[in-house]
Amino acid sequence: MKLEPFDNDRLSLYMGTLGMPGLTAYVGLLKFGEPKEGETVFVSAASGAVGANVCQIAKLKGCRVIGSVGSDEKAQWLLDECGVDAVINYKTCGDLTEALTAVAADGIDVYFENVGGDHLQAALQVMNPFGRIAACGMIASYNNAEPVPGPNNLMLIVGKKVRINGFIVSDHADMRPQFLEDMVGWIETGKIKSRETVVEGLDNAVSAFLGLFSGENFGKMVVKI
Ligand SMILES: NC(=O)c1ccc[n+]([C@@H]2O[C@H](COP(=O)([O-])OP(=O)(O)OC[C@H]3O[C@@H](n4cnc5c(N)ncnc54)[C@H](OP(=O)(O)O)[C@@H]3O)[C@@H](O)[C@H]2O)c1
Structure with missing residues (x-):
């Protein structure tokens, strides 16, 4: 099968940005996060295969973007190369809710959830009324041998009228043609980096x-x- 337009030196793009992770970012952010220009989007695991695409698509939609990552090198790349507005290193920032509050003075409107646990707790705390959570994954809990306590602020979902959508990318193959058209253009014009x-x-x-x-x-x- 010939994969166009990146069929030679950049074939692995079809496993990442142009493949399942890229489509996951596209579907989750645009269909379930519904970001509007000027809104603030918070992304956990922000330099990963899914997260880095979420950050950059949100920037293309005119949003302010805050990422969370586990190293300063990843944070710097998001700031320098992807145009992300603020990045938190969750391993060194101390209290994550306080760190998010400090960089999200106007709150957040969309949370792209890849991690769960304290990231979900922080996002709910800082979320604006009518915020949306695109629940993509919760990697922090995948290897738990014992159940761990969840966020203790779930009641905020009620008062803030937060909408949470879980989704699985394979249910949204109908968005693939539009995704490929947009993403190929963004890669070719240097608007999305991988x-x-x-x-x-x-x-x-x-x-x-x-x-x-x-x-x-x-x-x-x-x-x-
Ligand atoms: N719903 C769907 O259809 C769908 C499809 C694909 C993927 N997913 C989910 O999307 C998420 C991202 O997947 P991906 O393939 O793009 O992986 P990835 O982000 O490329 O790699 C996982 C990253 O998660 C971060 N991480 C790992 N353990 C963590 C923890 N305890 N706390 C905080 N961060 C942690 C690490 O980055 P740091 O160095 O920044 O910590 C790691 O590099 C996962 O939850 C995955 O299950 C869902």
Whole structure:
């Protein structure tokens, strides 16, 4: 199968920005987050395969974007290369709700949820009335051996009239043609940038997968065989 227009040197784009993670970002943000120009969008796991695309699409839609990541290097890339307005390093910021409050003086209108736990708690606390949460994933809880307490501020969903939509990208294949048209254009014009971490060899696939849970990937994790 010929993959156009990036069929030679940038084939792995079809696993990341032009593939499932890119479509996940596009569907989750635009269909469920419904960002409006001038609104503030908060994105967790913001430098990842999904998150980095969410950040950049939100910027293209005229939003103020705040990301959360686990390293200063990832934060700097989002600020310098992706035009993100503010980035929190959740590992070093201290209290996440306080850190988010400090960079979101006008609150947040959309939260793109990749992490769960304290990120969801912080987002709810800072959310504006009629905010939207596109619930994409909650990676912080995937390996929990025991149930952990959830956010203790869920009642805010009521008073703030927050809308939370879970979604699975495979239910939204109908958006793929429009996604490809938009995304190819954005890549070709340099409006969307991608990072990837390439691991060589099938023998290293398991450790590459496990690396997702400790943030060893920068952008899309690709195993080359
Ligand atoms: N709903 C859907 O259809 C759909 C489709 C694809 C993916 N997803 C979900 O989308 C999310 C992102 O997936 P992805 O493929 O783009 O992965 P990714 O963001 O490329 O990689 C995972 C990243 O999550 C961060 N992370 C890991 N453990 C964390 C923790 N305990 N607290 C905070 N951050 C943590 C790490 O970045 P840091 O270094 O920044 O910590 C890591 O690099 C995941 O939750 C995934 O399950 C959902």
